[in-house]
Amino acid sequence: MKFQATPLPGVLEVLAEPAVDMRGRFLRSWCEAEFAAAGIDFRPVQASISENRARHTLRGMHWQAAPAAERKLVRCLRGAAFDVVIDLRPASPTYRRWYGITLSAAEHNAVFIPQGCAHGFLTLGEACWLEYLIDAPHAPEAARGLRWDDPGISIAWPAAPAVISARDAAWPDHG
Numbered sequence: 001m002k003f004q005a006t007p008l009p010g011v012l013e014v015l016a017e018p019a020v021d022m023r024g025r026f027l028r029s030w031c032e033a034e035f036a037a038a039g040i041d042f043r044p045v046q047a048s049i050s051e052n053r054a055r056h057t058l059r060g061m062h063w064q065a066a067p068a069a070e071r072k073l074v075r076c077l078r079g080a081a082f083d084v085v086i087d088l089r090p091a092s093p094t095y096r097r098w099y100g101i102t103l104s105a106a107e108h109n110a111v112f113i114p115q116g117c118a119h120g121f122l123t124l125g126e127a128c129w130l131e132y133l134i135d136a137p138h139a140p141e142a143a144r145g146l147r148w149d150d151p152g153i154s155i156a157w158p159a160a161p162a163v164i165s166a167r168d169a170a171w172p173d174h175g
């Protein structure tokens with residue numbers, strides 16, 4: 001796997017290096033040693049799958065408050081999604097900046113999200129599934145969010161959401 005920096009410090013695109021033969025592809029989706037060699041101490045304790053039926057389903061923008069903060073590796077297992085990370089680390093030079101990346105099952109690219117960043121995505125087709133590898137146990141009481149169309153963040157989504165949960169539609173601006 002290859003690790004590519006993004007404009008947000010610590011947010012990385014992780015590119016697969018599939019072994020391709022006449023049967024198909026085999027690719028390493030996570031490797032403690034390869035992450036460590038890239039300077040990333042990432043040991044997941046939870047793997048989750050987000051199955052989304054409709055095109056332009058939006059989930060986000062979420063993060064977990066300390067001490068339940070998470071590092072996440074997110075990839076698309078089916079279809080494609082516009083995936084967005086927002087830097088919410090006050091000491092970061094890119095504080096309150098966002099970065100978007102298209103994740104697809106065809107590319108098998110992934111995005112590594114450090115602690116202190118909000119995450120969300122918009123599906124780009126029907127039947128879009130994403131997999132999360134997370135390095136902290138789920139803590140519902142630590143869930144935090146900001147609205148997907150926060151004017152102070154101004155994410156350039158490819159489309160408005162057609163499907164969004166009431167909770168996600170009701171998050172406040174980040175202020």
Ligand SMILES: Cc1cn([C@H]2C[C@H](O)[C@@H](COP(=O)(O)OP(=O)(O)O[C@H]3O[C@H](C)C(=O)[C@H](O)[C@H]3O)O2)c(=O)[nH]c1=O
Binds near residue numbers: 059060119
């Ligand atoms: C997030 C999470 C949820 N769950 C259970 C709890 C609920 O019974 C169910 C759905 O949870 P929720 O509605 O919070 O899921 P999303 O709205 O998709 O939230 C996620 O989507 C955004 C885009 C994220 O980046 C986060 O991983 C996460 O906030 O899965 C778990 O068991 N473990 C988990 O880590």
